Amino acid sequence: MTETNSPARRGLLKAAAVGAVGTTVLMTPSVSRAQTVTWRFQSTWPQRDIFHEFAQDYVSRVNTLSGGRLRLELLAAGAVVGAFQLLDAVSAGTLDGGHGVTAYWWGKNPAFSLFGTSAPWFGDANQFLGWFYHGGGEALYRELMHGIVRANAIGYLTGPMPCQPLGWFRNNIENPDQLRGLRYRTVGLNADVATSLGMAVVSLPGGEIVPALERGVIDGAEFNNPSSDRLLGFPDVAKNYMLQSFGQPVESFEVLFNRQKAEALPQELQQVLKIAAEAASSDMLWKAMDRYPRDLQAMASQQGVQVRSTPRSILDAQLRAWDGVLTRYEADPFFKKVCDSQRDWCRRVGAYFLRATASPAVSYNHFFARG
Numbered sequence: 141m142t143e144t145n146s147p148a149r150r151g152l153l154k155a156a157a158v159g160a161v162g163t164t165v166l167m168t169p170s171v172s173r174a175q176t177v178t179w180r181f182q183s184t185w186p187q188r189d190i191f192h193e194f195a196q197d198y199v200s201r202v203n204t205l206s207g208g209r210l211r212l213e214l215l216a217a218g219a220v221v222g223a224f225q226l227l228d229a230v231s232a233g234t235l236d237g238g239h240g241v242t243a244y245w246w247g248k249n250p251a252f253s254l255f256g257t258s259a260p261w262f263g264d265a266n267q268f269l270g271w272f273y274h275g276g277g278e279a280l281y282r283e284l285m286h287g288i289v290r291a292n293a294i295g296y297l298t299g300p301m302p303c304q305p306l307g308w309f310r311n312n313i314e315n316p317d318q319l320r321g322l323r324y325r326t327v328g329l330n331a332d333v334a335t336s337l338g339m340a341v342v343s344l345p346g347g348e349i350v351p352a353l354e355r356g357v358i359d360g361a362e363f364n365n366p367s368s369d370r371l372l373g374f375p376d377v378a379k380n381y382m383l384q385s386f387g388q389p390v391e392s393f394e395v396l397f398n399r400q401k402a403e404a405l406p407q408e409l410q411q412v413l414k415i416a417a418e419a420a421s422s423d424m425l426w427k428a429m430d431r432y433p434r435d436l437q438a439m440a441s442q443q444g445v446q447v448r449s450t451p452r453s454i455l456d457a458q459l460r461a462w463d464g465v466l467t468r469y470e471a472d473p474f475f476k477k478v479c480d481s482q483r484d485w486c487r488r489v490g491a492y493f494l495r496a497t498a499s500p501a502v503s504y505n506h507f508f509a510r511g
Contacts, residue, residue: 178211179236179401184223184244186347187216190367190431191393194299194424195239198395201416210409212237223345230396231292237397242297243328244345248289251475253328254482255281255297257388259462261486263493265300265390269421272297272392275485280478288474292399298417299393299424302432306382306450307362308353308374313382313450316457325349325361329465330387336461346372353377362387365428366436375443384450386458392421 181199185191192214199212221229227245229235242256255277262268271277285291306313307326313319320338331341342358346368352358354377362385363369369381395417402410439445470476 176209176211177405178213179397180215180220181212181237181239182215182217182220182226182229182235183238184217184226184240184345186372188371189346190371191239191346191364192216194393194420194427197423197427198239198298198416198420201419202412205412205416206409210405210412217345217347223347227291227293227396230398233292233398233401235398236401237395239393239395241327241391242295242394243330243391245289246328246331248291249284250329250469251284251288251472251478254475254478255284256391256394257328257330258390258482259329259466259479260386260389260459261483261490262390263486263490265302265392266425267486267489267493268390269297269300269392270489271482271485275489276481277478280481284474284478286399293396294399294402295394295396296414296417297392297394298421300421301364301391301393302428304364304385304388304391305362306385306387306454307360308369308378309360309380309382310378312380312446312448313360313454315451316454319454322359323357325352325358325363326387328388329469330362332465332468333387333458333461336464337457350374350377364391365432366439367428367431367434370435370439370443375439375445379445381439381445381447382450383447384455386455386462393424 181195183192183195185195196214199214202210202212217223220235223240224244224247226235226238226240227248230238242252245252255272258268262271272281281295281297285293285295307324309322311318316337319334322339323342324334324339325342325344326334327343331343334341339360342352344352344358344361346363349358349361349363350373353361353374360378361374363372363374369375374381395413397413402413405413436447440447466479470479
């Protein structure tokens with residue numbers, strides 16, 4: 141059968157083609173508009189803190205990778221709710237998401253602290269994140285969030301933090317006996333460690349610590365790092381800064397989202413939330429490498445801060461305190477399950493890196509500590 145291609149038929153085909161193209165042109169903007177979502181995303185950090193900057197770095201990655209289809213609007217701590225209320229606000233849908241640390245939800249279940257301020261069996265926070273994403277930690281986190289606490293939220297861990305200091309004190313601390321009776325700010329399981337050392341613990345969000353030190357409500361405090369501490373004003377109210385601690389040797393950030401809203405996103409946008417967390421994780425550590433030493437040096441040279449290393453006797457006392465804290469909490473089966481998973485990972489991974497890595501102290505002293 142031969143198909144006739146008459147002028148009339150060619151006109152009909154041309155009109156049909158133009159109609160199809162026209163329909164496509166008209167429909168495309170409406171599809172784009174339907175896929176564009178703006179979410180309120182609050183951090184648990186004051187706006188001047190470098191942690192809020194890290195939150196912005198994550199937000200910027202999400203906004204870029206989503207191609208404009210998903211936009212996070214970053215708010216500082218307290219804009220909608222207080223720092224310690226973030227998980228409740230995200231679960232309720234009052235906020236769409238947020239940036240914080242799991243230790244802030246320690247009051248809901250102590251196991252939350254294991255996903256942020258864990259026991260000092262990890263070599264560093266990168267090993268901790270390795271356990272989370274490749275050692276079974278993420279599944280345990282979901283079990284805690286959804287099966288035990290029943291929070292209407294999903295989250296990703298991001299941003300490996302260097303070892304946190306013992307903290308800021310009015311006087312130099314030389315032995316564990318000097319810690320007894322001090323009113324001390326910390327969070328998570330480190331609160332139990334500090335209590336075991338005879339300290340009276342007060343848990344405060346970042347923006348409230350310096351005013352409490354200034355008013356004498358507390359005698360000492362840890363927050364996290366030299367850049368945050370300098371920006372928040374610690375050098376204005378205390379001059380003794382004790383680096384090194386087994387209280388919070390590893391920690392990472394947590395990005396949270398309302399579960400129903402996140403799971404309603406197209407799969408590619410759900411992946412953007414996770415991939416952005418992975419990308420921001422590396423960039424955060426690289427930025428910290430630059431900023432933390434600079435701010436530590438500036439506090440010592442310009443603000444009269446006495447920077448000291450925590451004495452070995454205090455570090456040993458912290459480890460003994462951890463033994464008691466873990467024994468007490470491991471009476472809970474889920475808490476013990478998480479600890480067992482972490483120990484299994486750390487025995488294998490820690491043993492490898494201890495055997496494979498030459499001491500950086502040896503090479504550093506060789507090149508930079510010559511008399």
